[in-house]
Amino acid sequence: MASADPTDLPVLVERDDVEAVTTVRLNRPDSRNALTVELKVALRDALQEVAEDDSVRAVILASSGPAFCVGQDLREHAESLRSESTPGGSLDTVTEHYNPIAAALAGMPKPVVASITGTTVGAGLGFVLACDLRVAAAGTKFATAFSGIGFGGDSGLSATLAHCVGASRATDLLMLGDTFTAEEARDWGIVREVAADAEATEAAALALGRRLAAGPTVAYAEIKKAVALGTVSQLGEVLAHEAQAQVKLGATQDHRDAVEAFLAKEKPTFHGR
Template structure:
């Protein structure tokens, strides 16, 4: 598998490609990978870059030093540049950051995987939930965290939680701000798979590689269908699916998939 480092513009975000997988590693281990302004900016930029790169088929997001992401950098909030802005300026600044990172992650049309080696809290939990699939180590913990510092939540956490666990559970998780172990997280549907700590890296990369070698164009249309279904009526959803089904039916990947099926071999998908 070919491997290449990618310049993220900051030491706080490590980036590399492994075959058709882009691996992004949050790299502020001393602060449990809390999100700084520079880290967020670099992450948003590379998410767009890899989504547009035809050589990339999937994006794997993880954290260094045994944590996924502790959310916002609470200790430095009071000293941050936005502390002296007006209310409206602070709202605008937060909205822009949210759209660039969390909005950008949800907008990616390629499969996205969060590999969670440890704590994912607050905005960091939202970052994991914004990925398509979450695979976590047995010792990882999730926590909404906002109530503990008297904040209401941001980065799409309300939208993501409500759709993943439902109306009542989302309120429970936000209000109580309890530490969620992986047994409960998997039962709630917050994570897709739980693996032994030592196997997280290999398992998550294997899953990302499997998806990266799949039908990228069809995956994108699947994501369109699933996103549309969140707000559409049944008939509207079927009509929308019909258009995308025909689009994928006309693709070279579909033709290759049919040939591979007939020839009893692994397909070689290459459309984007």
């Protein structure tokens, strides 16, 4: 029996062990990476795997094909709605898949860069907003899309979008569902760079991932925690957290080596410990 073609998997994990960067790629290009249960389970498990792998120092979330992700596969969802005896049972996917995926991206103990190379709506938008940094291809269109099918947001979008663009604009985008461009996303602070096309976007994201992988990844993890805390907490709580983090980071080899390199007027080398 012929073995399965690995490129047919719903999620591809592409490792660059030399640069310590791993790309997790949505891989249903013919369906514009619409989110089936199979894809969601594979993505959730892949993210957990790279989170636990200490050899991975930066992660890129990418996709195959002309769309990044159009959100939930509504054909599969409609079949579930028609067949279930208890209304709402199909929405268990929020707690089983969407929430863990968003939490894995946001809580990843290493930097995550989203390489956005096409239409990104619904949970797809939620996933990229759960990443730390984002690069988008020119021509990419974004939308929340949820209200168009009688839903509110999921995948953390209600919080992450508001943190990026403010509560007023987030409410507008969630209620009205209007599309916005990569250039608007850049101007609003959602993406850091708009590249010329998909190829340039992937190259820019990889360069950014390599830069981050060569940096103080233990410090990056603490920065992620502090920024997340700072969006929901009072200043006193953030100050206490920062103090604890600095004590922890002050004991790392990365910090000690970087201080010595600074005094010697040399470029520091970080090892993530």
